[in-house]
Amino acid sequence: MSAALRATTWEISESEDECHSETKTESVTFIVESVDTQCSDDTTSPTLASTDEPSQDHNLSPPRVPRSKSPCPPLGPGSLSPCPDRKRRSRDHTEAEQLKAKQKRDARDDQRAARAIEKEERKREQQGRKKLAEHMRSLRPENCLKSLTICIDPAVLQHNGSDFLLDRLSTSGWRFVIDSQSLPQTICWTRELAQPGEDGCGSVEEDQVSWVLDLADFIDVVISVKEVLRSDEGPSGRSLLAGMLEFLNGNANKVVTLLVIGSQMNSASAWSAPSLQAQIGMEDLDMEEVMVYLQLCRNVSVSFFRDWQAVTDHLVGVTKALSKRPSRQLAERGGLPFCADGPWASGVQVKKEGAGLRQVWNRQVQQLNRVSVAVATAVTASYPSPHLLLQAYGSLESVEQRRKLLAPLSVTSEGRERRVGPDISSRIYRCLSEPNPEMGLD
Structure with missing residues (x-):
């Protein structure tokens, strides 16, 4: 059972x-x-x-255990040897590989970060160059003229003939506003330009101020100046000169120009005209003293005009000059204004390997009087360095032969061929061989 x-x-x-x-x-x-x-x-x-x-x-025999598919038989209770068919990695080898993989990931991350930073820098540089280019375009006279605004005091329009000025400004398409100014009967200018590195626009007040006066007002100013010179006291508070001096004291950078309307003389003969002297009751010496006081002591110039058409032409000329001022200031910022433009404005860059020395030698020859670019090129082509030319001089026996060494060299200029000549050849020899630095080359 x-x-x-x-x-x-x-x-x-x-x-x-x-x-x-x-x-x-x-x-x-x-x-x-x-x-x-x-x-x-x-x-x-x-x-x-x-x-x-x-x-x-x-x-009744016990069931057979199925054979494992693994090539490595199971380890017995007393067995300590690993499977010979299976390759196990050691802990040190695994840690080294993990460290190497981590270093590669870090290197890739660093490269991505460096590329991102470089890309951001290039983007900022492009934006900076774009803003600078826009600023440079705004400094051009035609663009700067559009940004100028002519500010006219309402008292100026009370003069007869001032409509000519408004018609001229409207025809030209220039911007102008009628607004009360700190000094009555004046015309000033403001300029709006985009500043580099900023998003907004800044308004800049020009230093030029034109003070429009008729002949009667100008006589009042002259009398006030003469009283100041005689008594060494300030003008009375009700005079036009007192208002002008108060304005100049509060705005020291302003330059005021008196535009006198109604005079039949030009600015050169206005002071010596007998009619003006008769109206003012002063002599030529007194008028010169008034001129010196206004120009040297108060930096105020005076101009005389016959009618409003001449005044309008003057104001248009001042407006155009102000539109050209930013570009001229930018051009003069890099160097002295009397330096010549073109290739002479910048020197020749000489690299470490010596590239550029031949151009320097060519420029040195051109510095001599009456030595053109073609002549200097012919000399430097035959003798690429001063040392080679001095060696050629040393190989000759007489001084006369050394002076005429460069004379037969051919020079091609404007399609014509000629020689260097004995005169230039002699001056070049004298420049390189004369021991006296005070000796003239010609």
């Missing part, structure tokens, strides 16, 4: 191989049948028992 139960348990076991499933089922069935027969009949043939015994032992 126990054998039958054990066989039944083995039948439901899932550890058997599929290849022996059919044999096991037959064996278990045979055993069950023999057990039933044994229960029904107490007599059992010894022959049958003997024949079934080997089969029973075969069927």
Whole structure:
């Protein structure tokens, strides 16, 4: 009975191989049948028992363990050696590879950050160059003229003929405003330009101020100046001169120009005109004293005009001059204003390997009087350095031959060929060989 139960348990076991499933089922069935027969009949043939015994032992054997697919067999309880087929990396080798991979990632991150920074710098440089280019374009006279605004005091329009000025400004398309000024009867200018490095526009007040006066007002100013010169005291508070001096004290950088309208003389003969002297009651010496006081002490100039047409032409000329001022100031900022423009304004750059020395030698020859670029090029082409020319001078015996050494050299200028000549050849020799620095070359 126990054998039958054990066989039944083995039948439901899932550890058997599929290849022996059919044999096991037959064996278990045979055993069950023999057990039933044994229960029904107490007599059992010894022959049958003997024949079934080997089969029973075969069927009651424990199930086979399936062979592992791994090439490495499992380690026993007492085994310490690793699998020979499997290659394991050591901890040091793994850490080294991880460190190397981390270094590569850090290097890539650094490169990305450096490229991003470089890209941002290039972007900022491009924006800076763009703003600078826009600022430079705004400094051109034609663009600066559009940004100028002529500010006219309402008292100026009370003069007869002032409509001519408004018509001229409207026709030209220039901007002008009618607004009260700190000094009455004056005309001033403001300029709006975009400042480099800033997003907004700044308003700049020009230093020129034109004070429009008729002949009667100018006589009042002259009388006030003469009183100041005689008494060494300030003018009275109600005079025009007192208002002008108060304005100049508060605006020291302003330059005031008196525009006197109604005079039949020009500015050169106005002071010596008998009619003006008769109106003012002063002599030529007195008028010169007034001129000196206004120009030297107060930086005020005086101009006389016949009518408003002449005044308008003067104001238009001042406006155009103010539009050209920013570009001229920028051009004069780099160097002295009397330096010549063109290639002479900048020197020749000589590199470490010596590139540019021949151009320096050519420029030195051109500095001599009446030596043109073509002549200097012919000399430097035959003798690329001063040392070679001095060697050529040393190979000659007489001084006369040295003076005429460069005379037969051919010079091509404007499609014509000529020689250097004995005069230039002699001056070049004298420049290189004369020990007296005070000696003239011509």
